Amino acid sequence: MKNMNTRRWWVLGALSFGLIAVGLDMTVLNIALPTLAIELHASNSELQWFADSYNLVVAAVLLPAGMLGDRLGRKKMLLISFVMFGTASIGCAYSDSPEMLIGMRCLLGLGAAFLIPLSMSILPVLFSGNERTKATMIWATANMLGIPLGPIVGGWLLKNYHWGSVFLLNIPFVIVALIAISILLPESRSTNHSKFDGIGVLTSSVGLVALTYGVIKAGEKSWSDSGVLLYLCLGILALVGFVVWQRNTKSPLIDLSLFRSARFTWGSILATLASFTIFGLLFAIPQYFQAVGGADTLGTGLRLLPLIGGLIVGAKFADKLGIRLGAKYVVAIGFGLIALGLFIGTTTKVGSQYSFAALWITITGIGLGLALPTSMDAALGELSAERSGVGSALIMALRQVGGTIGVAILGSALNSNYRNHLDVTGLPEAVANTVKHSVAAGVAVAKQINSVKLVESVRAAFVNGMEIMLLVCGGVAVLGIILTLLFLPRKKSNGQEKSTQLESLSIDK
Structure with a gap:
């Protein structure tokens, strides 16, 4: 028994290590896009599809991935997924055309779509009670760690090596995870053999x-x-049809009765709100450091280190505070710190020192470390090990959509305010349109024509747009506080915690 206790923490470590590669891949591509445009002669549309192909495959496969893990075996599907992710990473690194890279990004998204929910589904299988809470903290931290690390490592690699190295970076993480999981993780699968x-x-x-x-x-x-309205309507109609079908079929893909649990429902919603705020922050702050602060890609990544530090500190204290206060108050405190950090961030000026940005980014990171893993653990605690794959996939699907919507809405708010506050008087129409496209383009044009006035206008306009965006994010965090205090139960449901979840599973030894 003691050996099993030790093994499962090593398994968690291997999974967390592998997940860093997934987080890295989410941000390292953004750093590489300018290089890819030159090396692969990629158009703007193809550059967009380098990112979109990955995101769309992840969105399509998340729920089926959780179901297949439950049915076929979580260990088996995790190993296949890591192999797929590693193979796709090599394929991306050696792509010689935009079409090949888009195809490899699809395969990469397929691997990630399995890795994220299945690695999460292992937590209710191997851990229970306070141990599961601690394991969730570690998992969530690893899940977020790669995102700010991407610009740091990717920026250094692009400066010193071929662009393919930003994808080959995934391989060591994949190899370590494959070896550890194949040796240490017991196989587990659902005993429910319902119709597909x-x-x-x-x-x-x-x-x-x-x-x-x-x-x-x-x-x-x-x-x-x-076109946008057409896709949105199609998506909403299909999801409404999905819910109606799930309520009437005898063998549903997901168990809608999960939403009768307030901890699962509100834990999932609050984790989605936390994702909304952090993806908005990560959309704006790198642009601020580069276009306003003048940092390069590596410098931008290094300036995000306080976010990582805050996240780690918050996750560490969340475990201890959860025992004393309960999930309700830990999540509320977390959202409170997120709101505080973001509202302080709204006072950022063009000439603000980096130390000021580091302060409010750290506060936001601590809040995120408290709110995100704790709300996810509240939802995870309601999952039986029998259906942990689909349940975990459902939580991650909500987070994925929430993050995507967050970036789109907050990006629109930022860009709209940026364009409205620009002073492009006297500029030719073509030049003015280029300046309005993005803050990076605006700074580049201003330096090209040697216009100090335009540089100042572009930077001031962006900071104004970022202020509005941070206000919206802060408002979402305040909404998180209110929803937490009103709806997230303080106590766990009766009979939720068991000495072990393994009894309800088919375990292959």
């Missing part, structure tokens, strides 16, 4: 893909664009 829900898979995939694509395009064009 093909209609549920189809409607959920179509709905999530259409909704995600519509939101992505809304960020590029506008929310009133006819």
